[in-house]
Amino acid sequence: MPKKAKPTQNGKEEGPVPRKQVKVEAVGGASTLDFDSPSSLFESLISPIKTETFFKEFWEKKPLLLQRADPARAAYYQSLFRLTDLKRLCSQGIYYGRDVNVCRCVSGKKKVLNKDGKVHFLQLRKDFDQKRATIQFHQPQRFKDELWKIQEKLECYFGSLVGSNVYITPAGSQGLPPHYDDVEVFILQLEGEKHWRLYAPTVALAREYSVKSETRLGVPMLEFTLKPGDLLYFPRGTIHQADTPAGLAHSTHVTISTYQNNSWGDFLLDAISGLVFDTAKEDVELRSGIPRQLLMQVETSAVATRRLSGFLRTLAGRLEGTKELLSSEMKKDFITHRLPPYYVGEGTELSTPGVKLPTLASTVRLQFKDHIILTMGPDENQPPHGLRFPLSHMDALKQIWNSSAISVKNLKLTTDEEKESLVLSLWTECLIQVI
Numbered sequence: 001m002p003k004k005a006k007p008t009q010n011g012k013e014e015g016p017v018p019r020k021q022v023k024v025e026a027v028g029g030a031s032t033l034d035f036d037s038p039s040s041l042f043e044s045l046i047s048p049i050k051t052e053t054f055f056k057e058f059w060e061k062k063p064l065l066l067q068r069a070d071p072a073r074a075a076y077y078q079s080l081f082r083l084t085d086l087k088r089l090c091s092q093g094i095y096y097g098r099d100v101n102v103c104r105c106v107s108g109k110k111k112v113l114n115k116d117g118k119v120h121f122l123q124l125r126k127d128f129d130q131k132r133a134t135i136q137f138h139q140p141q142r143f144k145d146e147l148w149k150i151q152e153k154l155e156c157y158f159g160s161l162v163g164s165n166v167y168i169t170p171a172g173s174q175g176l177p178p179h180y181d182d183v184e185v186f187i188l189q190l191e192g193e194k195h196w197r198l199y200a201p202t203v204a205l206a207r208e209y210s211v212k213s214e215t216r217l218g219v220p221m222l223e224f225t226l227k228p229g230d231l232l233y234f235p236r237g238t239i240h241q242a243d244t245p246a247g248l249a250h251s252t253h254v255t256i257s258t259y260q261n262n263s264w265g266d267f268l269l270d271a272i273s274g275l276v277f278d279t280a281k282e283d284v285e286l287r288s289g290i291p292r293q294l295l296m297q298v299e300t301s302a303v304a305t306r307r308l309s310g311f312l313r314t315l316a317g318r319l320e321g322t323k324e325l326l327s328s329e330m331k332k333d334f335i336t337h338r339l340p341p342y343y344v345g346e347g348t349e350l351s352t353p354g355v356k357l358p359t360l361a362s363t364v365r366l367q368f369k370d371h372i373i374l375t376m377g378p379d380e381n382q383p384p385h386g387l388r389f390p391l392s393h394m395d396a397l398k399q400i401w402n403s404s405a406i407s408v409k410n411l412k413l414t415t416d417e418e419k420e421s422l423v424l425s426l427w428t429e430c431l432i433q434v435i
Contacts (some may be wrong), residue, residue: 030075044148045186064233068231081254096118105174110211113133124435131218132173135166153342162339163258171246172249178239182261185238193244199212212239357427362423367431
């Protein structure tokens, strides 16, 4: 199944792209990020700002600018993606639209200079050098392992899909017009310098992408220049534009974005359908028909409104008494389209060669716990994603989930055969280790 397009900085998805391929890739600079855990990765990304301070003062509230003048961090950032990488990537077979956009901001509007089909490096450099066009590279983590490593950890940290785009802009040029996005944005400056102007949102925590007329922008609330190793964060809805100053080398930055359609409103829309479905099984009132001609009325009657309000109160009471929500479309979308765990190699080591099959006497523990989600209520009309077990296995699965290690014989299943079958299914998919 093709990997879903991740959020782009212009708020649009660019279509399906191939799955991430495993490869070994040398990193030019020693990492200044801490990959021990998702939380340590994020802490090192926003250092020296503390995580608690970030979420209290900046997240969804206001921009954060970190100009660090750190040579080690600058060298590491420069290794993530370079202009010189494009020749090799073009030789691997990349395509306009799906992988690359070539564009330039002209008179406050985005002018797309894409050709058709496969991208040829000489034509790409011609547009870059002669037309002063920006090269927007979609989802570079498919080709750059270190970005895969960063984004995979961030997806574990946020519990939300994380996308990225690389922007390479020649001197004296601007790629995109002033706009705001529907994603939380982290900018890592990789090469050269980029001049930024940020303006106060007209729509707080915007749910869609929008271009803004430069004549209506007013005075920037922040204006600055990013250099290699610097980081910029701003919430969705923040109006921004950026250009590479004239007389300097080109600029390369990567935009890492998350929290697209990940609000309480989105979660409520997702959860309420399953809650209604569950409640209607037991509440005959919810299964009774709506009044005749209700759908034909211009305005909803007071009687219908009161009835709906009563149903909502019933649902609220049921919600407070439940721990499981049947609806899980957001979960399903996340687990299906997120990045796989980062590793280097062909994957054969994950099958634990030389280790015996798990038996009733074995002790097991989960692998890749951050990448495993337990959901209930399978939709028989949808193809299965991952492993599907009877509902009677849920308690045993929760035991494995909640334990650092557990004996197979202690699993809450009726027969020994069920216990062995469950752990064998998980072991075959490299989801558990025998210890």
